[in-house]
Amino acid sequence: MSEKLIGAAIFGQSGGPSSVINSSAAGVFIEALKHSDVITKVYGAAHGIKGILDEHFYDIGEEDIAELELLRHTPSSALGSVRYKLKSVLDDETDYQRLLEVFRKYNIRYFFYNGGNDSMDTCNKVSKYMQSVDYECRVIGVPKTIDNDLFGTDHCPGYGSAAKYIATSIMELKLDSTVYNTGMVCVLEVMGRNAGWLTAAAQLATYKGLGADLIYLPETPFDIEEFVKAVQNVCAKNENKCMVVVSEVIKNAEGRYVGEFVASKTDLFGHAQLGGVGQTLANIIKERLGIKVRAIEFSLLQRCAAHLASKVDVDEAFASGKFAVQSAIAGHTDKMVCLERDYSAEGYVCRPALMDVALAANTEKKIPAEWILPAGKGLTQDYVDYALPLIQGDCKAPLEDGLPRFARLKKVWGND
Numbered sequence: 242m243s244e245k246l247i248g249a250a251i252f253g254q255s256g257g258p259s260s261v262i263n264s265s266a267a268g269v270f271i272e273a274l275k276h277s278d279v280i281t282k283v284y285g286a287a288h289g290i291k292g293i294l295d296e297h298f299y300d301i302g303e304e305d306i307a308e309l310e311l312l313r314h315t316p317s318s319a320l321g322s323v324r325y326k327l328k329s330v331l332d333d334e335t336d337y338q339r340l341l342e343v344f345r346k347y348n349i350r351y352f353f354y355n356g357g358n359d360s361m362d363t364c365n366k367v368s369k370y371m372q373s374v375d376y377e378c379r380v381i382g383v384p385k386t387i388d389n390d391l392f393g394t395d396h397c398p399g400y401g402s403a404a405k406y407i408a409t410s411i412m413e414l415k416l417d418s419t420v421y422n423t424g425m426v427c428v429l430e431v432m433g434r435n436a437g438w439l440t441a442a443a444q445l446a447t448y449k450g451l452g453a454d455l456i457y458l459p460e461t462p463f464d465i466e467e468f469v470k471a472v473q474n475v476c477a478k479n480e481n482k483c484m485v486v487v488s489e490v491i492k493n494a495e496g497r498y499v500g501e502f503v504a505s506k507t508d509l510f511g512h513a514q515l516g517g518v519g520q521t522l523a524n525i526i527k528e529r530l531g532i533k534v535r536a537i538e539f540s541l542l543q544r545c546a547a548h549l550a551s552k553v554d555v556d557e558a559f560a561s562g563k564f565a566v567q568s569a570i571a572g573h574t575d576k577m578v579c580l581e582r583d584y585s586a587e588g589y590v591c592r593p594a595l596m597d598v599a600l601a602a603n604t605e606k607k608i609p610a611e612w613i614l615p616a617g618k619g620l621t622q623d624y625v626d627y628a629l630p631l632i633q634g635d636c637k638a639p640l641e642d643g644l645p646r647f648a649r650l651k652k653v654w655g656n657d
Contacts, residue, residue, distance in 0.1 A: 245279055246377060248350025250566070251298060253286035254318040254385075255325075255356035255363065259399030260406075260547040261558040262385050263319045263648065265355050267312035268562025269383065270301050273351075279570055280351060284655045289323035290354070290363055294339050300655030311648035313555055314638035316547035319650060326359060327366050330373075337370045344371070344378060347656070351379050351569050355562070357386030357397075361577055362602035368575045379569040382577035382598045383561050387544045389438035392604035393596045394579035398561055399544070401554035401631035404442035406546040407431060407539065408632070411446040411453060414537070415484060423533070424481020426472060426526050430519030430538040433488045435459055436607045439543065440488040444620040445628060453486040454479070455617035460607050463491040463499060468522065469529050471617055481532050485617075489518050548645065552634025557591065564593035577601050589630035 252269045254262060266285070273283045283301040286292035299320070301309075312319055330337050343349070354364040361382045368380035384391050389400035411429065418427045431440040437458030446452035454475045457463055475483040491499050499518050523536035561578045568576065577598040583590040612624045638645035 246350050247279055248348045249282035250280045250351035251284040251286055251349050252353040253289040254320050254322050255289040255360040258318040258322055259387050259544050260316040260402045260550045261399050261554050263312040263315045264555050264558035265383050265562035267309050268559040269353050269566055270309050272563040272566040285320045288321040291323045291325045293343055296656050298655050299652045303653040304650055308648045315647040316545040327363055330370055353381050353383055353565050355383040355385050358603055361598055365598045365602040379574040381565040381569050383565050388434050390436040390605045391601050392606045393600050395582040398558035401551040403543050405551050405632035406549045407442040408445035411443050412451040415451040419482055426483045426532050426534045428519045428523045428536045429486045430489055432543050433490045435490055435605055437488045441620050441624055443486040444624055448625050453484040455485045456619045457487045457491050457617050459488045459490040462494040472526055550636050551632045552636035555636040561593050
């Protein structure tokens with residue numbers, strides 16, 4: 242056990258939210274409040290790192306514990322999220338100097354940051370800077386991304402619930418879209434960045450006998466002519482009925498995003514704001530084959546559907562936040578919480594552990610090539626075996642007047 246470091250803790254959320262990101266927040270807050278002998282104040286940054294720079298954060302000690310517990314079942318980012326990329330300290334030290342000023346002013350000695358690849362980059366940069374100026378602050382990244390593309394962790398909190406929503410929705414749509422005696426092609430567009438983990442969740446619906454006919458991941462080059470032929474072949478065998486699930490980030494053989502044909506903007510991290518892929522492909526099918534087509538974009542529903550949250554996912558998100566606090570108090574810093582699965586165990590066994598945060602910064606984990614079947618035929622049983630344990634259990638918010646009772650935080654400013 243390291244020598245006690247006494248001071249305040251601050252927690253921030255960054256990037257796209259999920260249905261369980263607040264469960265990690267609950268894990269951090271509830272655990273941190275238990276250690277008042279070490280952690281003198283617990284703050285929640287409004288809109289992530291930007292809230293710290295702007296000196297806007299909440300005093301979590303003013304919140305009711307019952308409301309913090311309800312965060313386990315509340316989707317989105319309760320504190321507000323942000324997409325703000327810190328420049329390299331070699332290019333511009335302004336933000337880092339400001340962070341140090343705020344940390345010193347409030348004696349912040351524990352920094353927890355909840356997010357994905359870019360958020361871990363922020364975590365890594367802040368940690369390294371504080372070390373370089375000899376300011377003792379223990380920094381731990383808490384993983385979050387529905388994309389499941391964080392390097393170093395078996396899977397990421399947020400993925401299991403999103404995968405469960407996608408698989409369930411596809412099963413429901415399969416039943417609905419095939420009821421008529423006339424044909425229709427459904428093109429379903431699923432989120433992602435450069436990895437197809439979310440789109441792969443369609444295979445779980447196939448596993449239950451109500452899946453898509455074709456599944457296209459960004460890990461495999463996409464050819465429009467081959468796509469049209471594949472849809473045509475399915476329709477010829479199935480009364481002009483076909484369901485296609487496609488990642489918004491599919492690329493052609495030249496490595497260009499198909500979505501870039503319609504994308505006109507980039508986000509603050511410089512990533513193309515994709516979308517419209519499903520509609521674009523639907524238009525091509527309608528024009529080429531003359532069949533009725535419907536394009537459906539799952540969009541934000543994939544990441545906010547807490548009514549279908551996986552209990553495994555909710556519990557692991559909470560455990561990740563709790564473990565981050567315990568690890569920091571024990572003396573660890575410059576780390577990210579990761580989930581380690583014991584594949585040799587009978588049944589599903591997974592525990593939180595630590596890894597160097599630098600390893601997860603700006604890196605991406607893609608689906609193993611050997612799990613992907615050719616020509617849009619889906620994925621192997623290996624993926625199903627990997628993903629099924631992550632979607633188990635039901636974990637919903639309590640109901641109030643028949644509707645979910647989400648957390649209602651007071652959000653008392655901690656910097657007044």
